[in-house]
Amino acid sequence: MRIFDPHIHMTSRTTEDYERMAAAGVKAVVEPAFWLGQPRTNVGSFTDYFDSLVGWEPFRAGQFGVRYHATVALNPKEANDPRCRPVLDVLPRYLDKDGVVAVGEIGYDSMTPEEDAAFAAQLALAVAHDLPALVHTPHRDKARGVERSLAVVAESGIEPGRVVIDHLNEVTVQLVRDTGCWLGFSIYPDTKVSPPRLVEVLKAYGTERVLVNSAADWGRSDPLLTRATGEAMLLAGFTDDDVDRVLWRNPVEFYGQSGRLDLSDIDAPEPTFAGNSILRGGG
Numbered sequence: 001m002r003i004f005d006p007h008i009h010m011t012s013r014t015t016e017d018y019e020r021m022a023a024a025g026v027k028a029v030v031e032p033a034f035w036l037g038q039p040r041t042n043v044g045s046f047t048d049y050f051d052s053l054v055g056w057e058p059f060r061a062g063q064f065g066v067r068y069h070a071t072v073a074l075n076p077k078e079a080n081d082p083r084c085r086p087v088l089d090v091l092p093r094y095l096d097k098d099g100v101v102a103v104g105e106i107g108y109d110s111m112t113p114e115e116d117a118a119f120a121a122q123l124a125l126a127v128a129h130d131l132p133a134l135v136h137t138p139h140r141d142k143a144r145g146v147e148r149s150l151a152v153v154a155e156s157g158i159e160p161g162r163v164v165i166d167h168l169n170e171v172t173v174q175l176v177r178d179t180g181c182w183l184g185f186s187i188y189p190d191t192k193v194s195p196p197r198l199v200e201v202l203k204a205y206g207t208e209r210v211l212v213n214s215a216a217d218w219g220r221s222d223p224l225l226t227r228a229t230g231e232a233m234l235l236a237g238f239t240d241d242d243v244d245r246v247l248w249r250n251p252v253e254f255y256g257q258s259g260r261l262d263l264s265d266i267d268a269p270e271p272t273f274a275g276n277s278i279l280r281g282g283g
């Protein structure tokens with residue numbers, strides 16, 4: 001089983017996670033820029049983070065045989081902090097970088113006017129830079145958040161096939177399915193959508209335009225839930241080809257729209273490690 005996790009925050013994961021993921025078949029990941037728990041107080045804090053997403057973290061992933069790309073954005077939560085809004089001005093230079101395959105995570109946290117402004121501005125950046133967009137949907141008041149997100153996406157003029165509406169569930173998927181946007185599902189260990197629940201969604205709606213991710217970060221989450229979802233699909237009677245479509249070809253097609261997805265030599269032999277610790281590059 002080859003797996004592409006289209007939404008995982010590897011910055012907060014250990015080297016052991018990379019090893020377990022590679023062993024489970026995870027060959028490629030996309031890490032979206034998001035908040036880090038601790039509020040950031042200035043633009044420099046973001047640029048160091050973005051530099052890590054296009055520099056250090058792809059290097060670290062490569063040590064474990066995992067291909068890594070990133071998305072960059074001012075996340076919805078921090079869009080509310082006036083100290084962070086100037087991040088919008090530095091985004092264009094990151095959106096030109098080779099390792100950046102979309103604008104994201106953008107969208108809503110609490111649905112404030114400040115979030116409206118940052119969301120619309122960043123959809124305009126996606127159009128201007130000819131990139132797809134990854135839209136986070138709020139965990140509270142989710143249906144209203146999805147409806148409002150879809151309205152902002154429609155107003156922006158971005159082609160719906162270049163947008164994924166993420167963190168959907170059985171209720172909100174119905175709002176998105178006929179819009180032409182991609183359907184993103186985050187699989188979590190004990191809340192929200194589980195592998196068996198996702199299988200039921202796939203039975204009802206099919207595999208087209210579906211992206212499945214672990215969204216693993218610093219909270220309780222599991223980077224192997226993409227693999228568990230593939231296994232649950234097979235148990236339910238889906239074919240190997242169905243699994244490959246959902247866990248590999250769909251994310252390749254979605255992020256491939258950036259023109260920057262580099263999956264060359266992805267099936268090359270595993271890199272050999274010097275000792276049991278990661279190279280520390282210049283350190």
Ligand SMILES: [Zn+2]
Nearest residue numbers: 032034105215
């Ligand atoms: Zn996320």
